[in-house]
Each structure stands twice: as structure tokens, then as C-alpha cells.
Amino acid sequence: DTEVTQTPKHLVMGMTNKKSLKCEQHMGHRAMYWYKQKAKKPPELMFVYSYEKLSINESVPSRFSPECPNSSLLNLHLHALQPEDSALYLCASSQTIPTTSGAYNEQFFGPGTRLTVL
């Protein structure tokens, strides 16, 4: 099973709302990622978790708050977003963060959450 699931599929929120995105994988992967993708652009890395600890934060505004409560689950908490934050949010996982070349580096992506901020 190489499936990464994300909920919800679509989310519409106002600028004062608080919401959360959820990502789950059951492949035993210990690295999990959040990406943001705008239309016609490649995905942009936001956060990387390795063994449930935040490894990389790509200078993401604090209105985005990631959480990794266990090795299978990754959340992204949203608060006071701006309309320009509207995008497709993608979660991915891999066995570990790559430290050498190897097939274990392969990243598997979920279907994404389409977020619209009004």
C-alpha cells in the first residue's frame, strides 16, 4: 500500500477562521512533508518532519502551524489566513529523509486539499 490520504478534499474558510488539514500514511514512513502548490507552478516545500520532529521549516508564516502527533499522522493548523494562501496543499511521505542515495528516498504524495480563503 503506497497511499497517502488527506482530508478534507476541499476547504473554504474566512480570514478569521481556524481550521486544520490532516494527512495520514500507513507505510511505516518516518519522514513527512507539507507542500503548497499554486496553479501552474511546481510544489513548494513548507515543512519536513523526521521521526516526528520538525526538521525543516522553509520560513513559513506562523499562521501555518504543523504538528506530527505520531509517525502516521501529520496535521497543518491554519489560523488568520490571507486570500493569497489559497492553493492546493499537498502532503508527502518517504521512508526517511535522504542521507544517501537510495530507493527509500522515494516520496509519495497524497491527493491534496484545495484551500480557498475568502
Next chain:
Amino acid sequence: KQEVTQIPAALSVPEGENLVLNCSFTDSAIYNLQWFRQDPGKGLTSLLLIQSSQREQTSGRLNASLDKSSGRSTLYIAASQPGDSATYLCAVSGRGSTLGRLYFGRGTQLTVWP
């Protein structure tokens, strides 16, 4: 900083043609190169991963090659079908402070018409 370029940006071909999509990267110190497919509004589907020590990988009608020294990879699609229509993204993973990061190209948007 790693830069990944994909050529062409868009490609429209009749069904049955054999296709070549190109990817180039500026820093040859990579761990892996991964090819993805993305349908409109959907997530990314991993097609092939080539480790830095490998020259090519094959999966069905897809063949990807890697020439690390020249910073190039090619995705070859044999006997294209309308169902192959999608955006194809190339991404490389690197070393040092870039651990965990995939550097993406902007993609090649492929349309295969019947």
C-alpha cells in the same frame, strides 16, 4: 542553489507517438531524481525514481535515464495514449543543508489526442 529546468513546457501529439521529455539540473551532487505525473487539480503520482548510481529505470511504457555528470535526465514514453495526458514533473533530492528537499522543475504539460 539547485535549479531544475524542463523542456518543453508543453507538448501536444497524436496518439501512438513516442515521446521524449527533458529535465536538466545545475548541481550534480544529487541523491536521486524522481519523475512524477500530475493530473489537473490532483496530487502527484510517482512514476520512477533513479538513484544517483543508476543510469536508467523502466516501468511499463516509461523509461527514464540519468546522466548525472551532465546534469540531465530524459523520460521516454512509448506509444503514447490519451490517458497519458497530464503534467510531468522532474525533481531531484540533494545533499548537505538541503536534506529532505525536492527541487522541482516547472513541468511539461502533455496532451495526447486520439
